Amino acid sequence: MQAHASSPVGFAPLLACLGLLALWEAAARIVGISGLPPAYDALRELPLILSDAEALLNIAASLRRMLLGFVLALLFAIPAGLCMGRSARVAAFFNPLLMIIYPVPKAALMPIIMLWLGIGDASKTIVISLGVSLPVIYHSYQGARGVEEKLIWSAAAMGMQKSARLWRIVLPAALPQIFVGIRTGLVLALITMVTSEMIARQTGVGSILFNALDMAQYASVYAMIVIVGVLGFVLDLCIEMLRAKLVQWAEPAHEIAVGTS
Amino acid sequence: MILIEGLTKSFEPSRRQRHLALGDLSLSVGEGEFVSILGPSGCGKSTLLYVVGGFVPPSQGQVLVNGKVVTGPGPDRGPVFQEFALFPWKTVLGNVMYGLVEQGVAKPRAEQKARALIALVHLEGYEDFYPKQLSGGMKQRVAIARTLAYEPKILLMDEPFGALDAHTRTGLQRELLEIWERDRKTVLFVTHSVEEAVFLSDRVIVLTRSPGRLKASIAIDLPRPRRRAELLVDPRYQTLVVEIERLMDTQG
Numbered sequence: 175m176q177a178h179a180s181s182p183v184g185f186a187p188l189l190a191c192l193g194l195l196a197l198w199e200a201a202a203r204i205v206g207i208s209g210l211p212p213a214y215d216a217l218r219e220l221p222l223i224l225s226d227a228e229a230l231l232n233i234a235a236s237l238r239r240m241l242l243g244f245v246l247a248l249l250f251a252i253p254a255g256l257c258m259g260r261s262a263r264v265a266a267f268f269n270p271l272l273m274i275i276y277p278v279p280k281a282a283l284m285p286i287i288m289l290w291l292g293i294g295d296a297s298k299t300i301v302i303s304l305g306v307s308l309p310v311i312y313h314s315y316q317g318a319r320g321v322e323e324k325l326i327w328s329a330a331a332m333g334m335q336k337s338a339r340l341w342r343i344v345l346p347a348a349l350p351q352i353f354v355g356i357r358t359g360l361v362l363a364l365i366t367m368v369t370s371e372m373i374a375r376q377t378g379v380g381s382i383l384f385n386a387l388d389m390a391q392y393a394s395v396y397a398m399i400v401i402v403g404v405l406g407f408v409l410d411l412c413i414e415m416l417r418a419k420l421v422q423w424a425e426p427a428h429e430i431a432v433g434t435s
Numbered sequence: 436m437i438l439i440e441g442l443t444k445s446f447e448p449s450r451r452q453r454h455l456a457l458g459d460l461s462l463s464v465g466e467g468e469f470v471s472i473l474g475p476s477g478c479g480k481s482t483l484l485y486v487v488g489g490f491v492p493p494s495q496g497q498v499l500v501n502g503k504v505v506t507g508p509g510p511d512r513g514p515v516f517q518e519f520a521l522f523p524w525k526t527v528l529g530n531v532m533y534g535l536v537e538q539g540v541a542k543p544r545a546e547q548k549a550r551a552l553i554a555l556v557h558l559e560g561y562e563d564f565y566p567k568q569l570s571g572g573m574k575q576r577v578a579i580a581r582t583l584a585y586e587p588k589i590l591l592m593d594e595p596f597g598a599l600d601a602h603t604r605t606g607l608q609r610e611l612l613e614i615w616e617r618d619r620k621t622v623l624f625v626t627h628s629v630e631e632a633v634f635l636s637d638r639v640i641v642l643t644r645s646p647g648r649l650k651a652s653i654a655i656d657l658p659r660p661r662r663r664a665e666l667l668v669d670p671r672y673q674t675l676v677v678e679i680e681r682l683m684d685t686q687g
Contacts, residue, residue, distance in 0.1 A: 324520035327490045330508035332534035332585055346524040423524045423565040 209392055216396035223397055229382060233401070236378040239295055240367045243302030247359065250303075251310035252352060256344050258311070259318020272311060280305040280362075281369035293374035298367070305366035306359035313355025317348025350424040353417045360413055364406045379405075437464040437487060437589065437621065441496035443646075444482050456482045458646030459496070467619040471632035473683065474642030474650075480625045483647065484591050487623060488514050500589065510538060513587030517594040519574040521566040527553060527577050528562040534585035545584075552580040555614065572603035579611070589621040596631070605663060608634060616660055629679045633657075634666060641682050651682055 195213045202212040223229045258265040284301050291297045321344050329343050330336075345352075371380025379402055386394035444457040456479035464470050472480045485491040487498050489508040498505040500512065514520075521530050531552055535545035553562060556576035566574055575595060582590065595611075596604045612635060615622060626632050632639045633655055641651040657672060666672040 322518065322520060324514075324516045324518055325522065327485075327488070327508065327514060328516070328520045328522075328581075329533075329537075330490070331488065331510060331512060331514050331582075331587075332537040333510045334537055343522070346522070349524070421524070423567065425567075 208390070211393045211396060213396075215393045216400065219393045219397035220400065223382075223394065223401065232377050232382050233379055233405075236367055236371065236380070237405070239299050239378070240302055240363050243299045243367075244306050244360065244363045246299070247303040247306035247363075248310060248356065251307040251355075251359075252314050252345075253340075254307075255311040255314025255352075255355075256318040256340055256348065258315045259321070259348070260340060260344060265315065265319075272308065275304075276308045276312070279369075280366050281373060284370050284373045288374055293376055297374065298370040298378075301370045302363050302366045305362040309358035309362060310352070310355040313358070314348060314352050317351025318344050320351065321347040350421045353413070353421060357410065357413055357417075360409055361406065364402065364409070368402060436466045436501060437462075437623065438499040439463065439483075439487070439496070440499070442483070442486060442493050442498065443495040444479065444486060444491070445494045455646035457486075458648050460642075460647060460649055461496075462640065462649060462652075464621060464623060467621055469615060469622045469624065469635060469637045470640060471624045471626055471636040471638075472640045472642065473626065473629060473632050473679065474647055475644050475683070476627065477645050478642045479645060479647035480642055481593050483642075484514075484593050484623060484625050487589075488512050488591050490514075510534070510585050511587055512589045512591055513582035513585065515575075515578050515582050515590065515592045515595045517597045519566070519571075519578045521574055521577055521581070523566050526563050526565055527558060527569070530566070530577055531580045531584050534581060538585050549580075549584060552584050553577075555583075556580045556610065570603075571599050572607060575599065575607060576610075579614075583614070587620070589623065592622060592624045594625050594627065597627070604631075609663060611635065612661060629676055629683065633672060633675050633679065634661065634663065639679060641679065653679060653682075 195217075198213040202210045254268070258268055280301050283304065284297065287297045287300055291300070325347060326339055326343055329339060334342065367378070368380040368383070371378035372384050375381040375384060379398060383395055383398040383402075386392075386398065439460060439462040442457055442460045442462075443455070446454045446456060448454060460483065472483065474480045482491065486493050487500070487505065489505045489512065505512075522533060525533060528546065528549055531549035532542075532545045535548060536542065540548070550562065553559060556579060558573060558576055558580070561569065561573065566577065569577065575598075579595070596607050599607065608631060615635075622635075624632070624635060636655050639653045639655060640649065641653070642648065643650045653675070655675060657666065657669070657675075
């Protein structure tokens with residue numbers, strides 16, 4: 175892995191970012207409208223936002239809700255998906271329900287949940303949880319369904335009790351699939367986080383963003399979008415590192431494939 | 436010893452269909468006997484093994500292992516599958532240790548025993564490899580070591596060498612015989628290769644086309660230890676192979 179950093183591949187993402195910024199800068203100068211400030215103006219806002227205590231508190235509040243919603247969703251969605259994958263009856267019951275809820279933008283449920291729980295943290299955390307849950311349930315379900323029956327039989331022959339199989343065989347076997355769901359879930363968490371704060375503007379990244387928009391502070395709007403993007407990138411990197419550590423066994427064998435019978 | 440009494444197994448792929456895999460099969464396998472089961476594909480020979488393993492319940496009849504009715508899987512019957520069924524998230528060592536730790540053996544003791552078994556199947560140096568990094572033959576060696584580790588009295592082998600190339604296959608047959616001749620476990624071995632069945636077994640069972648019923652039981656009284664090179668030129672071996680091939684060719 176270390177070797178890759180010094181290879182040309184290591185610079186490619188950096189080049190892509192710089193290219194995007196150049197494109198943005200050029201487009202802004204050619205179009206010349208206030209709704210599209212030059213990249214430089216937006217980036218100049220970044221240190222101002224990041225040194226402002228209130229802005230940082232807002233970003234922290236967003237992150238806290240997002241992570242809480244994310245973790246709550248995983249705690250519920252992974253076991254739910256695994257149970258569905260191992261029991262045709264459970265799957266038959268929940269599947270239609272999921273298929274209906276999956277395409278609904280979870281932020282659209284925000285007004286209803288706000289009626290019940292107010293505009294505070296609880297509503298937003300729940301909406302984020304919902305957003306994360308569905309892809310995680312779906313991929314855990316697919317992962318559990320794909321577990322080879324004979325893996326479970328092998329464990330059963332060793333004396334493993336039925337109750338332990340879900341956690342000790344189905345969960346690890348489905349883990350590569352589950353991580354696909356977790357990654358999708360993370361993106362949805364970020365989206366739902368911002369939109370929930372747009373609907374219930376109290377604190378958070380989304381409320382800063384849309385307040386700036388209302389006040390026509392377009393450079394700040396773009397700066398906040400960049401911050402959300404970077405947040406997403408860093409969080410995704412964390413998930414990717416965790417995945418690499420936990421399911422390294424599932425990686426293609428590549429050069430390590432070994433000879434003889 | 437294994438006693439199979441009036442075993443019937445049917446599947447219902449849909450509400451309208453009913454497929455009879457095994458029809459009223461009775462069979463007994465003695466302690467330390469190596470018995471192969473042959474039959475046309477779809478005759479239910481694997482199903483028979485799964486029922487003895489307790490993985491699949493019988494529709495009618497019962498299986499007794501050492502006098503006790505089989506109601507589920509247990510460490511007295513160790514399966515080895517054609518698909519290897521190794522735990523992909525565990526290393527070779529982790530796989531071989533798994534059953535031992537499951538049986539409550541302390542980790543250091545389990546590891547010591549697992550290492551010895553890995554050596555027995557000639558995989559020293561591969562302890563820390565994941566299954567994905569191994570060839571088919573190596574995977575099956577790990578699977579055999581993993582099953583031998585928890586010392587089942589009976590080995591249930593479901594076409595264990597069916598997915599391997601001819602060269603690897605004969606190599607593993609020889610290794611299996613060497614291991615078996617050491618402690619003479621009871622083995623129920625499903626295969627579709629007549630040569631393999633005759634080479635390995637004390638007795639060959641031939642099942643009829645679906646639903647599988649007992650067609651013939653042929654004693655293989657070739658001397659042991661058996662060497663492949665010697666057997667191939669042994670007229671008794673050749674006669675047995677031809678006889679069984681003929682049995683398999685006749686309908687019914």
